[in-house]
Amino acid sequence: MTTLTSHYKDEIFETVFENAYHCFVVVDEDGIVTYMNKSYCRFLEMDKQEVIGKHVTNVIENTRMHIVVQTGKEEIADLQYIRGNHMIANRIPVRSNGNVVGAVGTVLYRDTKEWMLMNSHIKDLLLEIEHYRNQLKEQHGITYSLHDIAGSSKQMSDLKEKIKKVSPGDVSILLRGESGTGKELFAHSIHHLSERNTKPFVKVNCAAIPEHLIESELFGYKEGAFTGAKRGGKLGKFQLADGGTLFLDEIGDMPLSAQVKILRVLQEGEIESIGSETPQKIDVRIIAATNQPLEELMETQRFREDLFYRINVVQLFIPPLRERPDDIRLISKFILHKVRKRTGKRIMDIDSAAMSQLTHYSWPGNIRELENVIESAIHLTNQERISVDDLPDRLRSQINTVKQTGNLKEILENAEKAAIQYAIEKAKGNKEAAMKTLGIKKSSLYEKLKKYGIS
Numbered sequence: 001m002t003t004l005t006s007h008y009k010d011e012i013f014e015t016v017f018e019n020a021y022h023c024f025v026v027v028d029e030d031g032i033v034t035y036m037n038k039s040y041c042r043f044l045e046m047d048k049q050e051v052i053g054k055h056v057t058n059v060i061e062n063t064r065m066h067i068v069v070q071t072g073k074e075e076i077a078d079l080q081y082i083r084g085n086h087m088i089a090n091r092i093p094v095r096s097n098g099n100v101v102g103a104v105g106t107v108l109y110r111d112t113k114e115w116m117l118m119n120s121h122i123k124d125l126l127l128e129i130e131h132y133r134n135q136l137k138e139q140h141g142i143t144y145s146l147h148d149i150a151g152s153s154k155q156m157s158d159l160k161e162k163i164k165k166v167s168p169g170d171v172s173i174l175l176r177g178e179s180g181t182g183k184e185l186f187a188h189s190i191h192h193l194s195e196r197n198t199k200p201f202v203k204v205n206c207a208a209i210p211e212h213l214i215e216s217e218l219f220g221y222k223e224g225a226f227t228g229a230k231r232g233g234k235l236g237k238f239q240l241a242d243g244g245t246l247f248l249d250e251i252g253d254m255p256l257s258a259q260v261k262i263l264r265v266l267q268e269g270e271i272e273s274i275g276s277e278t279p280q281k282i283d284v285r286i287i288a289a290t291n292q293p294l295e296e297l298m299e300t301q302r303f304r305e306d307l308f309y310r311i312n313v314v315q316l317f318i319p320p321l322r323e324r325p326d327d328i329r330l331i332s333k334f335i336l337h338k339v340r341k342r343t344g345k346r347i348m349d350i351d352s353a354a355m356s357q358l359t360h361y362s363w364p365g366n367i368r369e370l371e372n373v374i375e376s377a378i379h380l381t382n383q384e385r386i387s388v389d390d391l392p393d394r395l396r397s398q399i400n401t402v403k404q405t406g407n408l409k410e411i412l413e414n415a416e417k418a419a420i421q422y423a424i425e426k427a428k429g430n431k432e433a434a435m436k437t438l439g440i441k442k443s444s445l446y447e448k449l450k451k452y453g454i455s
């Protein structure tokens with residue numbers, strides 16, 4: 001039995017140390033090498049016989065093994081430069097009856113390439129974690145508050161006031177507005193301001209779920225409900241949102257068959273997973289959003305009237321950006337600040353001519369389009385301030401066909417102001433040159449600069 005155990009020990013020793021990928025060295029209390037595994041010998045290009053019995057400083061560059069036997073203090077993850085490579089070394093003292101009798105050294109990465117490989121492997125894992133985190137955020141919701149919604153126009157201030165009033169409580173809310181106006185952001189804020197804010201916020205993109213998957217997506221299924229069903233079954237969005245808020249985005253694009261199913265759940269307060277015989281009570285608050293003309297869809301029987309009245313207890317309109325030009329300046333700076341923080345690019349401002357273009361454009365894609373324009377300008381510019389040259393041409397061409405409300409005098413003045421700012425900007429501040437480009441006299445230019453407050 002004893003011989004078997006010691007034989008077994010040898011086997012383990014052989015497997016763990018001798019054939020290990022990592023490098024091992026053992027020294028005695030005088031710093032003399034008593035053991036070195038194959039990997040280490042290979043790395044040092046030395047024979048085992050050659051190294052055993054030698055002082056460790058004569059075998060390994062920059063070693064501290066002899067110091068560890070003196071201090072008795074372990075050294076973990078120390079960077080050690082050996083044979084042109086940075087290695088990560090661990091040095092652990094060996095004790096017997098309280099005295100240090102030697103030390104064991106291991107080298108984790110034999111070169112920086114190996115370390116980089118490990119590093120990129122870790123980065124990969126971190127990215128994967130980030131991906132799952134984002135997925136989780138999508139399911140349980142990131143909390144945006146009203147502070148994340150920039151805008152100080154009268155329309156936005158009124159809207160924010162209404163949101164504060166309707167958020168507590170459980171009434172269903174229908175958010176209406178063009179694409180990119182911020183409906184999802186408002187839905188988040190409502191959830192954040194409600195008593196349900198510690199529970200999940202779950203988004204369903206009604207337009208993106210294929211019709212045949214709607215039931216399983218919304219209500220889930222039990223294990224074995226159909227061929228191909230996942231083991232353990234699957235929770236639907238309603239179960240995931242239980243106790244919290246379910247955000248039905250693009251509800252106007254939901255197929256009629258799904259509308260019937262949702263309506264039933266909203267009326268009965270319970271769902272039935274596919275393959276389950278017992279209905280389950282569900283408590284969710286519904287916030288729906290659409291950019292579709294639901295009234296027209298109802299007239300043509302593409303949206304159910306009974307569902308409309310269920311979800312439309314409170315209706316909030318988010319005005320398009322072109323109807324609140326006062327917000328463009330503020331939102332642009334808000335986006336600039338956000339992107340600067342994220343990218344670390346030192347773009348500090350938007351110059352007045354560029355700002356004038358931004359405020360005169362009609363923004364069919366609303367804030368999402370404004371975000372894209374600012375983000376691309378930040379990447380294009382070589383200066384600290386975004387100028388008209390960093391903006392897309394479509395913004396410039398609209399100066400001539402300004403789609404503004406207001407009387408003709410105001411429209412003409414706005415166009416004149418924008419043209420002067422643009423000319424000065426193009427001439428890099430040289431007013432003489434700008435004057436020539438514009439074909440006006442010096443006195444006229446200075447008069448207009450004063451009128452429009454251009455410096």
Ligand SMILES: Nc1ncnc2c1ncn2[C@@H]1O[C@H](COP(=O)(O)OP(=O)(O)OP(=O)(O)O)[C@@H](O)[C@H]1O
Pocket residue numbers: 148149150151177178179180181182183184185186249291331334367368371
């Ligand atoms: N007032 C605002 N302040 C700052 N950012 C905003 C504001 N409104 C919207 N955004 C940003 O604009 C983008 C579009 O917003 P969101 O997705 O909420 O719009 P939406 O109306 O739901 O669009 P869609 O109908 O196309 O789904 C988002 O990146 C959002 O963060």
